Amino acid sequence: MTDRKTAEAWKEAVVYQVYPRSFMDSNGDGIGDLAGIIGKLDYLQQLGVNLLWLSPVYRSPMDDNGYDISSYEDIAEVFGTLQEMERLIAEAKVRDMGILMDLVVNHTSDEHPWFLEALKSTNSPYRDFYIWRKPAADGGPPNDFRSYFGGSGWTFDIASGEYYFHQFSKRQPDLNWDNPQVREEVHAMMNRWLDKGISGFRMDVIDLIGKDVDRQVMVNGKNLHQFIHQMNRATFGHRDCVTVGETWSATPEDALLYSAEQREELSMVFQFEHIKLFWDEHDGKWCNKPFNLLRFKEVIDKWQRALAHQGWNSLFWSNHDLPRAVSRFGDDGRYRVASAKMLATALHCLKGTPYIYQGEEIGMTNVRFASIDDYRDIESLNLYRERTEAGVSDAQMMEGIYANGRDNARTPMQWDNSPHAGFTQGTPWIAANPNYQQVNVAAALACPDSIFFHYQKLVALRKKLPLLVHGDFQQIFADHPQVFGWLRRFNGQTLVVINNFTPEPVTLDVPEAMQGKQGTCLITNSSPRVRLPASLELQPFESFALLLERS
Incomplete structure (x- = not known):
């Protein structure tokens, strides 16, 4: 087994997510590619991140932008070649960065060889790699399950007279994880990627692989944890790598099942309870609810406490599926810079592994296309x-x-103020956000006080201050409707983190036990604080972390 200290190095890491299609285009076809990522590794090294999570670059017809895989063993032509992927792994390693591959094994593309073989005959050895059912008595689908992308979750195959199951697009048939041959094939594929030197996997909708389609139980199926434990033992469990599962359904109790050390499953999971606070009870994310800081604080506090001693938190504001952080949690207008810095400080000063989504470090915003x-x-x-x-x-x-x-998250990375934000010399697959003229990497690197350098400082602090990695968490000002604050403690050190989540000034009464405390301001988006008075006057979106002097 790998030494435990080495195996947990990822707890000290900061992960940067790259959405390859939108990151950097090297050949002018309007689509980002592996060569483009390689060309920007020095930029990512300058930011200081340790791990790069790549959204899928496997061969794919791109019905769902790569989350529909037709070959796990090859690279999509629009992204480059397998040789370029191997070069990216090597070039990242030279810069002390690892690569996390996005692993999509709940489903494949309908162009995957397994599915093409399954279509040929009901007697094909690959037929049971997928989920098939005969029509209902009326000739319709076996049940009324609705795809997450709209429409029925069943598609009829005329040749065989049976329906196949898909939770997403009809071009993304679900794999049958109850078939041990499916598990063996997936494990072998994972080991081949690990042998190439990647640092682990981000596992797409991993909580769906234990599904029972007849009972319409999609998440937390009875065999889910058995499947993941088996995967751990067969692949990454004995290697020095990191795994994070995408689990939209996870509760804190579930997260402990996934990530507690003794269970031998995953390093951590993405949970989305703080994201769903914005969703309408009936219409989901398509009917937006206003931000409620008190509820948000309750959710974060719950997860910080639940995984305080076992398991591990992943920390994120956004990703390729979610709105831009500053547009969702901050103010993408007048206070774009201040609120983006505040959000960065808040995230990176919690306990867990921080994730930065591409463009977050320069304050990229949501887009409002006309049509x-x-x-x-x-x-x-x-x-x-x-x-x-x-x-x-x-x-x-x-x-x-x-x-x-x-x-919102998939418009091109904004590198400079040249046409198409410097992303491509051609026509981009999706238009750039029009604000690229002002919001771009070149402008950020030219300004010592930019959002980029704020992120860079936070990443550096995490590397040198064990308190930020291992310190416990205790919320303060829990009932305050505008301020989110907490203490982190470790080995006799105490860090006070205070964030004003609003565009209004705030007068904050400091608890008597903390009044007069002095220390070193590690980071702020305003004037440095060196002392906690009886009453704090916070500016709009002001944020700071104060390392208190030992008493």
């Missing part, structure tokens, strides 16, 4: 069509897309 025709995301397009046909107005649906559509 649905300007959007590319299959989820947004399908749901727009389905709901407008059902009577929802264009304006209402577009507001939902403006707030929560996945293309």
Whole structure:
């Protein structure tokens, strides 16, 4: 077994997510690629991150932008070659960065050889790699399960007279994890990637692989944890790597099942309870709710306490499926810079592994394209069509897309103020956010006080201050409707973190036990604080972390 100290080095890491299609285009075809990522590794090294999580670059027809894989063993032509992937792994390693591959094994593309073979005959050895059912008595689908991308979760195969199951697009048939041959093939594929030198996996919708389609139990199926434990023992469990599972359904109790050391499953999971606070109870993310800081604090506090001694938290504001952080949790107008820095400080000073989504470090924002025709995301397009046909107005649906559509995170990375934000010399697959003229990497690197250098400082602090990694968490000002604050303690050190989450000034009464305490201001987006008075006057979105002097 790998030495425990080495194996837990990822707890000290900061992860940067790259969405390859939108990161950097090296050949002018309008689509980001592996060569483009390689060309920007020095930039990522300058930021200081340790791990790069790549959204899928495997061969794919791109029905869902790569989350529909037709070959786990090859690279999509639009992204480059397997040789370029191997070069990226090597070049990242030279810069002390590891690569996390996005692992999508709940489903494949309908162009995957396994599915093509399954279509040939009901007697094919690959038929049971997927989930098939005979029609209901009326000739319709076996049950009324609805795909997360709209429409039925069952598609009829005329040749065999059976339906196959898919939780997402009909071009993404679900794998049958109850078939041990499926598990063996997946494990072998994972080991081949690990042998190439990657540092681990981000596991897409991993909580769905234990599904029972007949009972319509999709998450937390009875065999889910058995499957993941088996995967751990067969692949990454004996290696020095990190694994994070995407688990939209996870509760803190579930997270302990996934990530407690003795269970031998995953390093950590992504949970989305803080994201779902914005979702309407009926219409989900397509009807946006205002930000409620008190509820948000309750959720974060719950997760920090639940995983305080076992398991591990992943910390994130956004990703390729979610709105831009500063547009969701901050203010992407007047206070874009201040609120982006505040959000960075808040995230990186919690206990867990921080994730930065590409462009977050320069304060990229949501986009408001004029028409649905300007959007590319299959989820947004399908749901727009389905709901407008059902009577929802264009304006209402577009507001939902403006707030929560996945293309908010997928517009090109804004490198400079040249055409298409310096992303491509060609025509980009999706238009750049028009604010790239002002919001871009070149401008950020030219300004010593930019959001980028704030992130850089936070990443550096994490590397040199064990308190930020291992310190416990205790919330303060729990009932305050504008301020989120907490203490971190470790080996006799105490860190006070205070964040004003609003565009209004705040007068904050400091607890008597903390009044007069002095220390070193590790980071702030305002004037440095060196002392805690009886009453703190906080500026809009002001944030700071004060390392108190030992008493």
